[in-house]
Amino acid sequence: MAGKFDLNDDSVVVVIGSGAGGGTLGSQLAIKGVKTVILEAGGRHEIEDFQNDEWGSFGQISWLDKRTTSGNWRVATDFAGLPAWIVKAVGGSTVHWAGASLRFQEHEWKARTTYGEIAGANLLDWPIDAAEMAPWYDMAENKMGVTRTNGIPGLPGNNNFKIMKKGADKLGYKNCHTGRMAINSEPRDGRGASQQIGFCFQGCKSGAKWSTLYVNIPEGEETGNLEVRPNAQVLKIEHNDAGKVTGVVYADKDGKQHVQKARVVCVAGNSIESPRLLLNSASSKFPDGLANSSGMVGKNYMRHMTGSVYAAFDNPVNMYRGTTMAGIISDESKNDPSRGFIGGYEMETLALGVPFMAAFLNPGAWGREFTAAMDMYDHMAGMWLVGEDMPQESNRISLHASEKDQYGLPVPNVHFDDHPNDIAMRNHAYRQGAAVYDAVGATQTYPTPPYPSTHNLGTNRMSAKASDGVVNKHGQTHDVPNLFISDGSQFTTGAAENPTLTIVALAYRQADHIASEMGKGNL
Numbered sequence: 001m002a003g004k005f006d007l008n009d010d011s012v013v014v015v016i017g018s019g020a021g022g023g024t025l026g027s028q029l030a031i032k033g034v035k036t037v038i039l040e041a042g043g044r045h046e047i048e049d050f051q052n053d054e055w056g057s058f059g060q061i062s063w064l065d066k067r068t069t070s071g072n073w074r075v076a077t078d079f080a081g082l083p084a085w086i087v088k089a090v091g092g093s094t095v096h097w098a099g100a101s102l103r104f105q106e107h108e109w110k111a112r113t114t115y116g117e118i119a120g121a122n123l124l125d126w127p128i129d130a131a132e133m134a135p136w137y138d139m140a141e142n143k144m145g146v147t148r149t150n151g152i153p154g155l156p157g158n159n160n161f162k163i164m165k166k167g168a169d170k171l172g173y174k175n176c177h178t179g180r181m182a183i184n185s186e187p188r189d190g191r192g193a194s195q196q197i198g199f200c201f202q203g204c205k206s207g208a209k210w211s212t213l214y215v216n217i218p219e220g221e222e223t224g225n226l227e228v229r230p231n232a233q234v235l236k237i238e239h240n241d242a243g244k245v246t247g248v249v250y251a252d253k254d255g256k257q258h259v260q261k262a263r264v265v266c267v268a269g270n271s272i273e274s275p276r277l278l279l280n281s282a283s284s285k286f287p288d289g290l291a292n293s294s295g296m297v298g299k300n301y302m303r304h305m306t307g308s309v310y311a312a313f314d315n316p317v318n319m320y321r322g323t324t325m326a327g328i329i330s331d332e333s334k335n336d337p338s339r340g341f342i343g344g345y346e347m348e349t350l351a352l353g354v355p356f357m358a359a360f361l362n363p364g365a366w367g368r369e370f371t372a373a374m375d376m377y378d379h380m381a382g383m384w385l386v387g388e389d390m391p392q393e394s395n396r397i398s399l400h401a402s403e404k405d406q407y408g409l410p411v412p413n414v415h416f417d418d419h420p421n422d423i424a425m426r427n428h429a430y431r432q433g434a435a436v437y438d439a440v441g442a443t444q445t446y447p448t449p450p451y452p453s454t455h456n457l458g459t460n461r462m463s464a465k466a467s468d469g470v471v472n473k474h475g476q477t478h479d480v481p482n483l484f485i486s487d488g489s490q491f492t493t494g495a496a497e498n499p500t501l502t503i504v505a506l507a508y509r510q511a512d513h514i515a516s517e518m519g520k521g522n523l
Contacts, residue, residue, distance in 0.1 A: 005037050005227050010261035012037050013514065014248055015268060016234045016277070019092020020503040021487035022268030023212025024140075026228075027220030028511035034518060036226050037260060038217075039250050041233035041269070042088035045095070047214060050203030054353045057202035061095055063088040066405055067272070071395070071416040074449045083414035084303075085452040086270050090230050091213025093270070093454070094500070096202050098325035099181040099209050100348060101146040102497035103137050106130040107335055108343075108388065111493040114335060115342040120419055121390035122300055126492040127464040127473040136505040144182040144210040144504065145189060154178045155185045155194060158322025160349045163313070163381040167436035168329050175330040179348070182210035182500070183323060189215070196322045235407055237265055237281040237290055237483070245290075245483045251407055264514060264523055266475075268486040268507075271301065271456035275397045275489060276412040278460070278470075291477035294467050297460060298397040301414065302494040303453035305387035305422045308350060309433030310361070311442035312376040319351040319381050327383075332432060333496040341424040344496045345387025347433055352382070361448055373446060381437060385429040386455070388496045390419035397459050414453075455499050460489040474513045475506065482523050486510055 005012050015026040018040040026038040042061065051057045062085065069076040069083045076083070087093045107114045109130055112123040141149040148154050155178045157165065168176035183204075184193045194208040207214055220226035231253035238259065239245045247261040267274045275298035279289040289297050327349030334344050354377060361373060395417060399410035418426075434445040463469025466478035475490050477483045486507055488499050495502075517523040 005035060007258055007260050009035070010246065011035060011263050012261070013264045013266065014039060014260055014262040015266045015486065016248065017092055017268035017270065017487065018090050018212060018217065018228060019087070019268065019270070019487070020094050020212065020500045021507045022266065023091060023094065023216050024504050024507035025266055025268065025486045025511050026226055027212065027216035028508060029515060030220035030223045030226035032511065032515040033225060034515055036220070038226065038228045039232040039234050039248065039260065040090050040228060040230050042090065042230065044090040044228070044230040045203070047203070047207050052197070054202060054355045057096070061087045061089045061203070066403060066411045068400055068403060068411060068413045069415070070413060073416040073418055075416070075452055078449070079452045082452045084270070084272055084456050085454050086456065090217065090228060091211045094211040095213055097500060098201060098348075098498070099183045100325055100328070100498040101141065101144060101180050101182045101501040102346070104130065104133070104495045104497055104502060105333065108493065108495035118342065118390060118421065120392060121421065122393045123391060124461070124463060124468055124492050127462055133505055136509045137501065139508050140501055140504040143215070144501070145184055146501070147179065147181045147183065147185050148177070149180065152188070153185050155181055155183060155323050155326040156196070157327065158196070158319070159317045160319035160322070160351055160381050161327035163317065163440055164327045164329065164347070164349055164383060164436060167439045170439035171435060173329050173331040177328065178326040179328040181323070181326055183326070184208040194323060201324055233407070234269070234277060235280065235409060237277065239283065239285065239290070239480070241285075243285060243480060245480055255407070264482045264484065264518070266484040266486045266514075270487055271459045271489040272397050272412050272414060274485060274487055275459040276399065279399050280409050291470055291479045291483055293479050294469060296469050299393050299395070300391040300458040300461050301395040301397055301416060302389050302391055302457040302491070303416065304455040304457070304494055305345060305385070305389045305425045305429070306450040307385045307426050307430060308382060308448040309385070309430060309437070310380050310382040310446040310448065311434070311437030312373070312379050312444045313381065313442055314379070316378050317381050318378055320353060324351055325349055325384070329436070332429070339428055341421045341428065343388035343421070343425065345385055345425055345429050346496055347383045347385055347429070347436070350382045350384035361446065376444075383433055383436070385426070385433060386496065386498060387425050387429065388494050389422045391458055391461070391493060392417065392419055455488070455494070457488045457491040457494045457499060460485045462490045462492045475510050484510060484514065
């Protein structure tokens with residue numbers, strides 16, 4: 001039975017956001033006996049509400065509030081009003097994600113030490129390492145049902161994967177398989193196996209793909225200690241004279257504002273909304289924004305080095321059949337500066353449906369070349385490239401000087417310039433991706449520019465020293481003891497791997513820490 005807590009109950013933990021970080025954290029706190037309220041800006045759409053229709057689903061669950069962009073990244077030209085592609089709904093972006101669940105490599109926790117001084121990059125070592133994170137990764141993989149862990153077999157390979165594998169073998173790549181995916185390859189945890197429907201991204205109709213919406217949150221609600229309030233967009237975090245947070249102001253679906261009191265506040269609104277909320281919570285005590293004595297709130301925004309490569313073949317491929325992203329080549333994820341860049345990248349199978357392929361193949365393009373490519377849609381194979389981008393202090397989320405949202409608050413501006421290391425890595429990845437397909441007889445390859453960001457990281461980064469970042473090793477803000485950051489914005493560096501597994505592992509670790517500190521009376 002879901003809990004129901006009074007607005008004036010200042011004993012509750014308030015978690016802002018219900019995705020990989022917030023949904024995991026809130027549910028886990030409830031299981032540990034902590035009274036928790038999750039405030040989610042979006043609506044609650046259960047499995048039966050999902051749409052196997054790319055544009056329909058996009059309109060139903062995407063975060064489409066006003067945002068602006070700047071910088072030399074191509075997204076600012078192609079999608080100026082949509083810098084990031086994230087979900088505004090219960091479950092957050094665990095509703096609309098591919099499922100790839102990869103651990104950071106050991107060296108990626110210590111990027112500054114490993115890579116040295118890189119001009120223009122604001123590199124820092126994480127204050128935690130692979131050994132400390134291992135048990136939390138174990139917990140996350142087990143709960144999420146990640147294939148190739150805990151004795152769970154890998155997913156079957158579709159035609160898109162078979163082409164990738166054949167090309168990888170010909171190039172001498174050694175680490176190519178159907179991936180570590182949070183998608184059931186066999187029935188597990190009360191949910192069935194993947195039906196290979198092909199609509200894996202936008203809400204899994206079979207429930208085979210892990211999401212906090214229907215895995216973690218219902219477990220938390222069953223304890224009676226968790227209340228999830230959908231359509232509750234948090235506008236501001238309040239604090240007392242002593243500098244401790246006391247609650248949050250949020251707007252309900254009718255725009256009416258309420259204050260929910262809190263003992264602890266955990267912010268998990270993604271790497272754009274989380275720093276925006278801290279900046280919009282400025283006060284006379286915190287004139288530069290909450291928890292921003294370092295000046296680092298909103299800075300060091302990362303979105304991964306990305307791009308795609310598609311290839312056309314003489315025979316039909318039908319890449320859209322089967323799991324969207326069950327295929328990976330990890331050989332290039334190592335750090336090998338002889339390639340002309342530091343850090344590494346993964347190649348992962350990707351199949352967009354016809355509507356999104358038309359939108360993202362080469363935004364703005366039209367005419368014979370474009371239509372010829374679209375005519376080859378069922379003869380195409382495709383992959384997504386994802387690699388470690390460099391944190392730069394100038395890449396940042398800031399409050400727009402004049403544009404306001406529906407609540408009268410400044411909208412976030414997302415500024416991003418590619419670092420030379422990002423560009424060198426992307427060009428290498430485009431070449432290698434094309435080589436994989438050329439090795440098996442591609443008639444044409446199509447490198448495509450990055451989509452609106454799906455991996456949004458940094459902006460409230462973890463640091464050993466308060467002057468270098470926003471939160472400590474537990475995601476607790478350096479400035480405000482009862483304010484935590486619980487999403488990808490706490491990432492110090494991005495690593496080459498998809499971030500969700502690490503966000504979940506950090507949320508389990510944080511839940512343990514918060515419950516323990518509350519029990520000791522420290523929070």
